[in-house]
Amino acid sequence: MSERVQNRSAGQSPGTKAERRLAAQLAAKKAAEAKRRRQSILGAFVGVLAVAGLIGGIVWKNSGDDDKPASTAASASASAAPSAEPTAPPAPQLPADIDPALKTKPTVEAGKGELKKLTVTTLVKGKGAAVKAGQQITTNYVGVFYKDGKEFDASWNNGQPATFPIGVGQVIPGWDQGLVGVPVGSRVQLDIPAELAYGNNAAGGRPAGPLRFVVDVLAAQ
Incomplete structure (x- = not known):
C-alpha cells in the first residue's frame, strides 16, 4: 500500500495539472499582449514614416520653387502685370485764330441738279498754309447723299476729328483732288460725282452715287 502511495505521489496529481493549465493560460495571455505591443509599435513607426514623408514632400516642393531661375520668376511677374497703353501720337497743332464756325457741326443740305464734275466751294476761308500732297491732315467732316441730303457719316x-494722309491715294479721289491746296482753318464743301467717290454700285455698306461733304481742315503736318 505504501508503494502505491509513493507511485501516485511521483506521478501527476490533479493539482499539478491545474497549475499547468493556469501557467499555459498566463503564457498565452503574455504572448497576446506582446503581439499587441509589437503591432502598436509597428503602427506608430509607420505613422512616423508617413508624417516624415509628408513633411519631406512639402519641403521639396518649396525648395523646388526657390530653385527656379530668376528669369522665369521675372517673366511670370511680367506676364501678370497689365500691358502698357500704346503711346498716342502727338495732338495736331490747331491754329490759334481758328474761325468759331469750325467749332460746331454744320448743317448740310442736298444738292441741286445733276452733278457732273468735282466742285469745291469755300464756306470759310482759313488763314493757315495751303495743304500739300503727302501731308497728314486733321479734319472734321459731314457726308450726305447729294440727291437727298441724308447723312451717312x-x-x-x-x-474726334479724323487724321489721314492726303493726295497719296489713301482716300477717295474727290478728297485727294479737292483738299490739296485748301488753306488750314478752312471749311469747304466738296460735291463729288460717283466716279470720284465709291461708284454707283458701291458694296460693303459704302455710300453709292454722288456725294456731298462739308470738311473742316483743322491742321496739316
Missing part, C-alpha cells in the same frame, strides 16, 4: 458723331 460724320466725324462729329464720334467726338
Whole structure:
C-alpha cells in the first residue's frame, strides 16, 4: 500500500495539472499582449514614416520653387502685370485764330441738279498754309447723299476729328483732288460725282452715287 502511495505521489496529481493549465493560460495571455505591443509599435513607426514623408514632400516642393531661375520668376511677374497703353501720337497743332464756325457741326443740305464734275466751294476761308500732297491732315467732316441730303457719316458723331494722309491715294479721289491746296482753318464743301467717290454700285455698306461733304481742315503736318 505504501508503494502505491509513493507511485501516485511521483506521478501527476490533479493539482499539478491545474497549475499547468493556469501557467499555459498566463503564457498565452503574455504572448497576446506582446503581439499587441509589437503591432502598436509597428503602427506608430509607420505613422512616423508617413508624417516624415509628408513633411519631406512639402519641403521639396518649396525648395523646388526657390530653385527656379530668376528669369522665369521675372517673366511670370511680367506676364501678370497689365500691358502698357500704346503711346498716342502727338495732338495736331490747331491754329490759334481758328474761325468759331469750325467749332460746331454744320448743317448740310442736298444738292441741286445733276452733278457732273468735282466742285469745291469755300464756306470759310482759313488763314493757315495751303495743304500739300503727302501731308497728314486733321479734319472734321459731314457726308450726305447729294440727291437727298441724308447723312451717312460724320466725324462729329464720334467726338474726334479724323487724321489721314492726303493726295497719296489713301482716300477717295474727290478728297485727294479737292483738299490739296485748301488753306488750314478752312471749311469747304466738296460735291463729288460717283466716279470720284465709291461708284454707283458701291458694296460693303459704302455710300453709292454722288456725294456731298462739308470738311473742316483743322491742321496739316
